[in-house]
Amino acid sequence: MRTTGFEPLPESVACSIERAVSVLGERWTPLILRELHLGVVRFADIQQRLGIATNLLTTRLATLVGAGVVEKRPYREAGARTRYEYHLTDAGRDALVVLGALQQWGDRHLPRQAGPSFTRHDRRTGARLDVSFTDPDGHAVPLEAVRMVYRGGRQPAA
Structure with a gap:
């Protein structure tokens, strides 16, 4: 198990889903990203909120x-050693759509009796939001109308 960072997949791995899962697909990673999107940026705070082991959080x-x-x-409180905060990059902020899709799927197919733990809202208007595919004009496309088309490279495993 590697603990020192990320080793990119070779260019021969053409499937973007496979490439994304190599970064985002581990069980704890979406939960860590959720905390970062909620504004929890310090290691100890993330660890406490998730109940994740130190070595796992460090690796993720x-x-x-x-x-x-x-x-x-880096940050340093008076009299303490230097510690680190973790902040989303553009790629991390873009992962919100992935988290929203996972949440929406879970709310529909694995619902809690008490209802969703989070809901998605427009910051400007407060309106509730759904995650969907959209056409170039911004109109939502129903899932039954979406087709994935293979475009080359190494054929994904069936």
Whole structure:
């Protein structure tokens, strides 16, 4: 198991899903990203909120930093050693759509009896939001109308 960062997949791995899963697909990673999107940026705070082991959090954050999803920023409180905060990069902010899609799927197919733990809202208007495919004009496309088309490279495993 690597603990020092992210090793990019070779160019022969053409499938973007496979490439994304190599960074975002580990069980704890979406939860870490959720915390960062909620504004929890300090290692100890993330660890406490998730109940994740120190070594796992260290490894997952190193992968996210190495892949350019998160950046480390040092801080130091009076009388203490230098520690780090973790902040989302553009790639990390773009992952919000992935988190929203996972949440929406979970709310629909694995719902809690008490209802969703989070909802998605427009910051400007407060309106509730859904995650969907959109056409070039910005109109939502129903899932049954979406088709994935293979465009070459190494054929994804069936």
